[in-house]
Every structure is written in C-alpha cells, then in structure tokens.
Amino acid sequence: MEFVCNSCDHHHRGADAPWRCPRCGGAFDLRLEVDLRRQAIETGPPNLWRYAGALPPVPPEARVSLGEPVTPLVESTWAGVPVRFKLDYLFPTGSYKDRGNAVFVSVLRAAGVSAVVEDSSGNAGASLAAYCARAGIRCTIYAPADTSPAKLVQIRAYGAEVVAVPGSRAETARAVQVAAERTYYASHNWNPIFLHAMKTLAFEMCEQLGWRAPAAVVMPCGYGSVVLGAYLGFQDLVSAGLIDRLPRLVAVQAAACAPLYAAYRAEGRAPACSGHTLAEGIACAEPVRPERILEAIRASGGEVIAVSEDEILDGLRALAAQGLYVEPTSAVVAAAMSRLAGEGRLEPGTVAVLTGSGLKATEKLVRVLTTGTQVRF
Missing domain, CATH: 3.40.50.1100 (Rossmann fold)
Structure with missing residues (x-):
C-alpha cells in the first residue's frame, strides 16, 4: 500500500502516512494491488469484506465490524x-460513513494507532466514534457548534469527546488541524x-x-x-x-x-x-x-x-x-x-x-x- 501525493508525486509506504504531503501540503492518493474476481466475491462473506481483494489490506483478525450489511x-x-x-x-x-470507517479503522487498528482526532458535520464523527469504540481507540471529534443535536448525542454516546467549534464547517476543519499536530488525524476527507x-x-x-x-x-x-x-x-x-x-x-x-x-x-x-x-x-x-x-x-x-x-x-x-x-x-x-x-x-x-x-x-x-x-x- 503506497501513498502518493497528487501534486508533487511524493511517496510514502505504509498506513502511518501523514494526513497530507509533508513536502507540498497536497492530498495523497493510494496505490493498491487490486484483485477482483467474480468467483471470489460471490463466495465471500455477506458484507463489504467480500471485496477485500480491492481494498486496503487488513489482516482478518484486525478487522473492526459492526455487522455492516450489503445495503438494499x-x-x-x-x-x-x-x-x-x-x-x-x-x-x-x-x-x-460506516462503509468507509469499517475499513479505515481496521487499518488503524492493525497499525497500532491508539488515539485519533477528526472533524465532521455529524455523520462521519458518529461513525468514526462507533468504530473507534469497537476497536478500543480513543476518539475526539471537532464539529460545528450548530450541528444537529441528535448527531452530537450519538457521538458522545459512543464515548468520544466532542469539541464544538463556533462558525463554519471550514473553520472546524482548520481547528482540528491544530490538534492533528499531536494526534493521528483520521480524516475521511484527506485520507485515501x-x-x-x-x-x-x-x-x-x-x-x-x-x-x-x-x-x-x-x-x-x-x-x-x-x-x-x-x-x-x-x-x-x-x-x-x-x-x-x-x-x-x-x-x-x-x-x-x-x-x-x-x-x-x-x-x-x-x-x-x-x-x-x-x-x-x-x-x-x-x-x-x-x-x-x-x-x-x-x-x-x-x-x-x-x-x-x-x-x-x-x-x-x-x-x-x-x-x-x-x-x-x-x-x-x-x-x-x-x-x-x-x-x-x-x-x-x-x-x-x-x-x-x-x-x-x-x-x-x-x-x-x-x-x-x-x-x-
């Protein structure tokens, strides 16, 4: 699994890549070996891991699941x-967001990440908090102060800390990037x-x-x-x-x-x-x-x-x-x-x-x- 900056072509191998390119600040893309075979898929488990051949590699014992279905x-x-x-x-x-975080948190768990921060308007934060709770990873979510209360309650229910940021969604993203200097930034927007x-x-x-x-x-x-x-x-x-x-x-x-x-x-x-x-x-x-x-x-x-x-x-x-x-x-x-x-x-x-x-x-x-x-x- 190789991270490649889409601006300057800087490369990084492994799941411990920084959240953005350290050379130019650009976003990383991901290069993967993809193996999609119909027979392997159709005999696989009845969830998203049936497509494991095209996903970031995760040892089966490290997979974090809440029973994600194949949605109707x-x-x-x-x-x-x-x-x-x-x-x-x-x-x-x-x-x-569970579709992304089931795999993302599994990769983080396999890599030994113990704490994360993330910014979210609600759904991504709730999803990340749930999968981190399942994985035993400490989680802090930065959210706009006017986020729907039901989403903030859900995030807190999973045991995550919520930092309410006054202002826009963009201001929330900027606030979490300060925290990202000391804690792994599990950004569903930046991380490929x-x-x-x-x-x-x-x-x-x-x-x-x-x-x-x-x-x-x-x-x-x-x-x-x-x-x-x-x-x-x-x-x-x-x-x-x-x-x-x-x-x-x-x-x-x-x-x-x-x-x-x-x-x-x-x-x-x-x-x-x-x-x-x-x-x-x-x-x-x-x-x-x-x-x-x-x-x-x-x-x-x-x-x-x-x-x-x-x-x-x-x-x-x-x-x-x-x-x-x-x-x-x-x-x-x-x-x-x-x-x-x-x-x-x-x-x-x-x-x-x-x-x-x-x-x-x-x-x-x-x-x-x-x-x-x-x-x-």
Missing part, C-alpha cells in the same frame, strides 16, 4: 421513470484509505444488478468521498472486465453552498461558498480534491447539479411518500432527479444513493416541516 437496492419510479435507491442510511450508525473503502458502493451496485453498470448514479456531494469512491470502484470493475462501461456520475450540491457546481459551470477552480443549508452534510466550502472530483464526473459523462432549499424540502417529502425517511442531505438526490425528469433527462436505470437517516435530523425536520402544531409532509 430498491426498485421504484420517479416521475414515471424506473429508478433504484441505494439505501446506505441503513448502516449501523445510520449513514454511509476512506476513499478506497467507498469503492464498495460501486461494487455492491453492480453485483446487485447482475454485474451490470447502472445508467447513472446520483449522489450528494460535499467533500466528494461518495463520488470519488464510486468512480474508483467503477474503474476497478471496468479494469477487471466485470462491467463494460462507467455509469454517468451526477454530483448534487445545495445551491447555498455549491463550490463544485460553480467550478463545473465556469471550468475553473472551486471557489469558497457562503450561506446556510438544510443539507449540512454537504455544506463544504473547501473540498480537498476539487479537480479530481470534476475529472471523475467529466470522465463519466456526468454533471454537477445545484438544488435550492425549497427543492430539497420537496425531495424530502417525495422520498417520505415512498417510505424512505432520510435527512435533508440525502434529499438533494431526489431534488436533482425531479430536475432531470422535468428536463426529460432522467435515465431509466438510474441509481440514487441515500446516505443518511432522517432520524439523524429530527430536531431540524420538526423545525422546518412544522406549521403550528402539525408536521406537514
């Missing part, structure tokens, strides 16, 4: 178009181990579809781990001959904080953003790998869509009407599909990834959906 791929329709929903909010801690664990999202989809690629995949996008992880996974599947093409990748941002959308439209570098959004999980002003995200989207023939707060609420209600109770961050994919359907561009066979449970944001949902004493869905 549910058939549905949207504006009359056949689509599927990938229910990644059904992981043990209620979000897709998390990204490569996210490849399992693509692997599962294609296996569930009989080793076919979906027409398109619609995903929430803040720092971009879902989009980049899926892209890396689909690339691995094409290279292994298990699928014959990349699906079109559609990244969705909230219009109130949409730096990647601005960069996609202008074909320039992602600018900082301002503004508050219900989709707190993707309120990211300074993505770590903006160029890589846009390269992945363009290579797949995909696009970036920005949706308004009203569209997010409409998407939330429409998903709930189908029995899918998600947090507002996940609802951006419904808003984007409605936009695509209205333009006649929603492709049959599209998969929409639902990343976080509505139970994560109860207080926020009551506030924005209540009129008088009635919750209006």
Whole structure:
C-alpha cells in the first residue's frame, strides 16, 4: 500500500502516512494491488469484506465490524421513470460513513494507532466514534457548534469527546488541524484509505444488478468521498472486465453552498461558498480534491447539479411518500432527479444513493416541516 501525493508525486509506504504531503501540503492518493474476481466475491462473506481483494489490506483478525450489511437496492419510479435507491442510511450508525470507517479503522487498528482526532458535520464523527469504540481507540471529534443535536448525542454516546467549534464547517476543519499536530488525524476527507473503502458502493451496485453498470448514479456531494469512491470502484470493475462501461456520475450540491457546481459551470477552480443549508452534510466550502472530483464526473459523462432549499424540502417529502425517511442531505438526490425528469433527462436505470437517516435530523425536520402544531409532509 503506497501513498502518493497528487501534486508533487511524493511517496510514502505504509498506513502511518501523514494526513497530507509533508513536502507540498497536497492530498495523497493510494496505490493498491487490486484483485477482483467474480468467483471470489460471490463466495465471500455477506458484507463489504467480500471485496477485500480491492481494498486496503487488513489482516482478518484486525478487522473492526459492526455487522455492516450489503445495503438494499430498491426498485421504484420517479416521475414515471424506473429508478433504484441505494439505501446506505441503513448502516449501523445510520449513514454511509460506516462503509468507509469499517475499513479505515481496521487499518488503524492493525497499525497500532491508539488515539485519533477528526472533524465532521455529524455523520462521519458518529461513525468514526462507533468504530473507534469497537476497536478500543480513543476518539475526539471537532464539529460545528450548530450541528444537529441528535448527531452530537450519538457521538458522545459512543464515548468520544466532542469539541464544538463556533462558525463554519471550514473553520472546524482548520481547528482540528491544530490538534492533528499531536494526534493521528483520521480524516475521511484527506485520507485515501476512506476513499478506497467507498469503492464498495460501486461494487455492491453492480453485483446487485447482475454485474451490470447502472445508467447513472446520483449522489450528494460535499467533500466528494461518495463520488470519488464510486468512480474508483467503477474503474476497478471496468479494469477487471466485470462491467463494460462507467455509469454517468451526477454530483448534487445545495445551491447555498455549491463550490463544485460553480467550478463545473465556469471550468475553473472551486471557489469558497457562503450561506446556510438544510443539507449540512454537504455544506463544504473547501473540498480537498476539487479537480479530481470534476475529472471523475467529466470522465463519466456526468454533471454537477445545484438544488435550492425549497427543492430539497420537496425531495424530502417525495422520498417520505415512498417510505424512505432520510435527512435533508440525502434529499438533494431526489431534488436533482425531479430536475432531470422535468428536463426529460432522467435515465431509466438510474441509481440514487441515500446516505443518511432522517432520524439523524429530527430536531431540524420538526423545525422546518412544522406549521403550528402539525408536521406537514
């Protein structure tokens, strides 16, 4: 397993790599030997470790698990178009972040890491805290002070310390980097181990579809781990001959904080953003790998869509009407599909990834959906 800086090509071998390149401050990519064979996968365990041949290497005895399932791929329709929903909010801690942290924390445990810090708008922190509790690793989470209370309670319940940071998500990221000077920074945004664990999202989809690629995949996008992880996974599947093409990748941002959308439209570098959004999980002003995200989207023939707060609420209600109770961050994919359907561009066979449970944001949902004493869905 080799870490390679995507800016200056500096190399580091082993899981003890610094959180960013010590030479230029750039983000590391990961070079892995990938062995994806259909027979080995189909006879493997009924969880993400069935794809161990394409994941960062972890001895079986060091694996940290909370019983992660292969998440359901549910058939549905949207504006009359056949689509599927990938229910990644059904992981043990209620979000897709378990997909990355099950592997990431396993690598850290195997490497003998005893304490970590991380910054999070809630879901990543809750997930990391849970897996660290399971692994016996001390965990401190830096979170924006206005994070949904349910997420902060969940983090503390796992025994992690919470440091509430006044201000924006970007200010939280800057605060944790000071702590990272003395404690291992288990950043799901900077560390490529998390990204490569996210490849399992693509692997599962294609296996569930009989080793076919979906027409398109619609995903929430803040720092971009879902989009980049899926892209890396689909690339691995094409290279292994298990699928014959990349699906079109559609990244969705909230219009109130949409730096990647601005960069996609202008074909320039992602600018900082301002503004508050219900989709707190993707309120990211300074993505770590903006160029890589846009390269992945363009290579797949995909696009970036920005949706308004009203569209997010409409998407939330429409998903709930189908029995899918998600947090507002996940609802951006419904808003984007409605936009695509209205333009006649929603492709049959599209998969929409639902990343976080509505139970994560109860207080926020009551506030924005209540009129008088009635919750209006």
